[in-house]
Amino acid sequence: MYVCLCKAVTDKQIKQAACEGACSMRCLNKMGVATQCGKCARDAKQILRSTRAEIDMRLNADSGRIAIQAA
Known part of the structure; x- marks a missing residue:
């Protein structure tokens, strides 16, 4: 969907x-x-x-899995 109609930028x-x-x-x-x-x-x-929150959540989840695996 277009978010910025003036510059035709999409979500x-x-x-x-x-x-x-x-x-x-x-x-x-x-x-x-x-x-x-x-x-x-x-x-x-x-x-x-x-989107940034989702990315951060994924990174934190991935680092948690790595820490558990390494322990």
Whole structure:
């Protein structure tokens, strides 16, 4: 789904950016998100936050499994 209509940025593109290390709106601004009318900023920020939280949760789960296996 399009999140930023002005710059034609989708939720998939925002999620991909988060997977590649984007962690702030400043990073998304480089893609054009929220640089024109700004109506997408809230939704874009929420998608970024939830994707980063999911990534962090996976990393923590993986490190927990590694620690258990090593013990």
